[in-house]
Amino acid sequence: MTSQDTLDLARARFNMIEQQIRPWEVLDPVVLDLLDRLPREQFVPAGQQALAYVDMELPLASPAVEGECMLAPRVEARLLQDLAIHPDDKVLEIGAGSGYMAALLASLASRVVSLEINESLARTARENLQRAGITNADVRAADACANGFAACAAEAPWNVIVLSGSVAEVPPALLSLLAPGGRLGAIVGEEPVMRATIITRVGDTSFQTAQPWDTVAPRLHNFPQASRFRF
Structure with missing residues (x-):
């Protein structure tokens, strides 16, 4: 990579933060600094480095495979901010993709x-x-x-669970794996509008749900579909 390439990527990273991330109300200085450093x-x-900072989902296979992509940078950043990760948190992610999240x-x-x-x-x-020097993340090939x-249950409870893709609904089995005070972040619903959903465990069987913003994201594989029947 030439010095000009490095400069161009640095400029693209800056533009991503200022033009995509901040307008989506991601203002936490810790998150913004991390996006700039990583x-x-x-x-x-x-061969797709030029697209790394574009406001789009980035396919991870060629030809593209449904659900196998990096989420748009603004979606990753907002989820990261809204989950309020703590230094002592143990985190489960479903849908590693490229490993960026x-x-x-x-x-x-x-x-x-x-x-x-x-x-x-x-x-x-x-x-x-490994190339990025991240030593406290373990990626495992598994159907969650x-x-x-x-x-997912093998090392529960988790302080944070992140679904890096959309689901029709959040399975109660996942919520049961949260530690007290634990948070689950997911994109929930059906196209054309899905909602970012942050669920916090506040008691043994009590949960608080917030849906602070709308977006659309590809489906995670094999998650149950929402029932079409309503009584």
Whole structure:
């Protein structure tokens, strides 16, 4: 990479923060500093570095495979801010993708376990994290939904659970894996409008839900669909 390439990427990163991230009400200085420090171009597919900071979902396979992409930078940043990651948090991510969101989470938390259903993507995510010097994120090839979310429950409870993709509804089995005070972040609903959903465990069986903003994101694989029947 030439010095001009490096300069161009630095300028693109600055523009992303100022033109995409801040207008989406991401104003936490810790999050903004992290977005500036962690090179997103190191986590995009080879040859797509020029697209690393564009306001779009970035496919991780060629040809594109539904659901296998990096979320738009503003969506990742807003989820990160709204989940208010603490230095002692243990975090579960479902949908590792390229490993970028895991890297962001690991830079703020104590430990991250990220599950990825696609073994090839899981391998790439591990390589990306290693190159970035992230040592407290563990990417595992697993179907998070299989056997009643058994892979998710293995090290529960979690302080934070992040769904890096959309779901029709949040399975109660995942909420049961939150520690007291734990937060789950997901994009929930059906196109054309889905809602960012932050659910906080406030008691043994009590939860508080906030839906602070709307967006659309690709589906995570194998999550249950919402019932079409209403009584």
